[in-house]
Amino acid sequence: MAGHRKRDTRHGNERAVRSQEPARRVHVERISPHNTPAKRKTRSESPARQHQETPGKRERREKRVSRETPDRSPKHNPRHAERRRRQDPTSYTSSERSSNPLSLDSLAKLDAYNEKQSQRPHERKGLLAPKEKDQVHRRRPKEKVASGRVLKDKTRHRRNTEHQREKRRVISGPLAEEGKVRKRGGYVAEENGKKRFGRKFWLFLVSAVLLLVILIPVGIYASKRNGGSQGSGGSSDNGPDPANENLKGVNKNDIPATAKNTYLDPFTWYDTTDFNVTYTDATVGGLSVMGLDSAWDDATQANENVPPLDKKWVYGTMPIRGVNLGGWLSVEPFITPSLFQSYKPNQGIIDEYTLTKELGPQKAAKTLEKHYAMFIKENDFKQIQAAGFDHVRISYSYWAVTTYPGDPYVPKISWRYLLRAIEYCRKYGLRVNLDLHGLPGSQNGWNHSGRQGAIGWLNGTDGDLNAQRSLDIHTQLSTFFAQPRYKNVIAMYGLANEPKMIALPTPAVLDWETKAAAIVRKSGMQQLLVVGDGFLGLSKWKGQLSGVQNVILDVHQYTIFNKNQINFPHQKKIQYACQGWTEQMQQSNNVATGFGPTICGEWSQADTDCALFLNNVNTGSRWEGTLPTSDPTTSVTTPHCPPNSGTCSCDKANADPSAYSNEYKQWLMMYAEAQMVSFEAGWGWFYWTWTTESAVQWSWKAGVAAGILPKKTWQRDFNCTADIPDFADLPENY
DSSP states (O other): TTTTTEEOOGGGEEEEEOOSSTOHHHHOOOOOOOSSSOOOTTTTOOHHHHHOOOHHHHHHHHHHHHHTOOOOOOOOOHHHHHHHEEEEEEGGGTTSSSSSOOOHHHHHHHHHHHHHTTTHHHHHHHHHHHHHHHHHHHHHHOOOOOSSSOOOHHHHHHHHHHTOOOOOOOOOOHHHTTEEEEETTEEEEEEGGGOOOHHHHHHHHHHHHHHHHHHHHHHHHHHHHHGGGGGGGTTTTTTTTOOGGGGGOOOOOGGGGTTSSSSGGGOOOOTTTBBSSSSSOOOEEEETTTTTOSOOOOOSSSSSTTOOOOOOOTTTTBEEEEEEETSSSSOTTTTSSSGTSSSSSGGEEEOOHHHHHHHHHHHHHHHHHHHHEEEEEEOHHHHHHHHOOOEEEEEEEGTTTTTTTTTOHHHHHHHHHHHHHHHHHHHHTTTEEEEEETTOOSSSSOGGGOOOOOSSSSSSHHHHHHHHHHHHHHHHHHHHSSSSSGGTTTTEESOOOOOOOOTHHHHHHHHHHHHHHHHHHHOOSSSSEEEOTTSGGGGGGGGTTSSSSSEEEEOOSSTTSSSTTTTHHHHHHHHHHIIIIIHHHHHHHSTTTTTSEEEEEEEOOOOSOOSSTTTTOOOOOOTTTOOOOOOOOTOBOOOOSSTTSSSSSSTTTSSSSGGHHHHHHHHHHHHHHHHHHHHHHTTTTSSSSSSOSGGGGHHHHHHHHHTSSSSSSOOOOSSSSSSOOTTTSSSSSO
């Protein structure tokens, strides 16, 4: 019977011997030849053994066993001997012993344990599958029943191989006496009723603690570097992935094979929230309507001061109070620096062109669609409405429509998000100003046009080709947006954002704009057309584009990008807004003295150019004099904070707004309110921008939270009629 026990009293020593089956070999303790009396002259034998064995019998027994057992004596394993001596110092002499006689208590424990092991079901019944029999056969030479101390090196070997090969344990006397039973993951000592975790557990615990010690400071540093708490919450990775619940009712087989894994396949979309995911290949002007619902409602009112969408807005009488969605569908490094910070300066990742080229088509599509989905959500439009805005300027680039050979840009995905953004604006009663921010070839050579560097639009080898491509894009866009559903929600249609007319031939730009306007009108769009002043200055536009109807001039006003204005003291900056910009707007807005209808399409309350990546990726600032360029007219290598104000520093300008002094907060609020008053001398304004990752003074959302912008766009304490404080206690250089 499996697990049968015998008593062997040979040589006067009680032994417990386990018998597996009648034909199974019985194993006994094997004593190393190094432990024979001849090699242990200094050892003192146990009195019990000396009394029970004659020298002749002991010698014959040891010679018989020594032929079978390899050398495992503590003499050759000093580390194991030292470990045993620490565990039971009373059991060893200075010369060490490899075997001790068992006490009756020890034998009882051994018997109980082996009896328990012998009752395994498959052995008790004698039912072993052929595979199991083979495994048992291979294990038998490795299973020991010992009447003496289990050798420590053998025990260590079993620890290392237990989880792979051994599933049965036979515990010998001294180990059982100490109450130590080997468990998965290490020893558990049950001394005095207490448990001790094993070595693997402590190694894991120490490793986990060290990992936390390393990662927590790194995370804090990265957070601070990226703007930390001064961000406005507009992260490109903000929140969990979309649930896309509306895909549950769609059958994948309804998607034609030709459309699978294309931008028309909703199962490839990162975000399907509020999209109509029913497949359609319908287009208008060659542009997909996939994602749109067939019904719409224009009865919503943005706030009590303005008419609902389906009622007429009296421009020139009702001021526009709008905000930009910058850095979203047209990536801008200073708005979302996280997209660029992981690259080294020598990699040259400085704009959307180099970013998408570096990422490659698939990874670029995945990265940017997640940015589109997470950076601006429906709740942003709800908050925009709550802040008192009535218009939203949405920037997008030509690759929302198409791409050309050699372009690395992600094609068409941003188109879907543009259409959804318009529907969100409709839902909250917000009128839309469509802003084509990036044209083929780049109309200004700045990073927000898509590609930083040379201007390839109306300039260079492919200048005319890219100008024609831009007209073709307007043909498609205007055909699409001439649909009745966009009649009320789209109020303005921009032709080209910031064409750099100080570097391009002015007649060529004006001619292109005239052609573009004709295309839009021919398509059926009657909305206001928007053209940029091209940095010529408002006074240069008197009489221009006189043959184009319903067109407004867009100027972008910043003191910080002009090295002759960035050094204005705080008081003078407010004075310049109240007087200089107000006067310019009044003159331009009057056809007798200027162009006619004029708006300020971009402005901010920032009074330095210190924001990270504002002047391009990995470049410095005019404020600190760390902005060398190849163009001597724009290069700034000496600090340009107000004169005689000491060393210029960006540290406090980039600080968390919680560290702003009350006087500085007062100045920021007054400076913003002065600009709003000034630009409402024309048709109104659009703040740049709604949200950023870290640049507080460029984010309306963050500014309101910090108490440096009004909670409602029309609620102001300053209107340029009161005296302007000198802010004598406010440092000019930070």
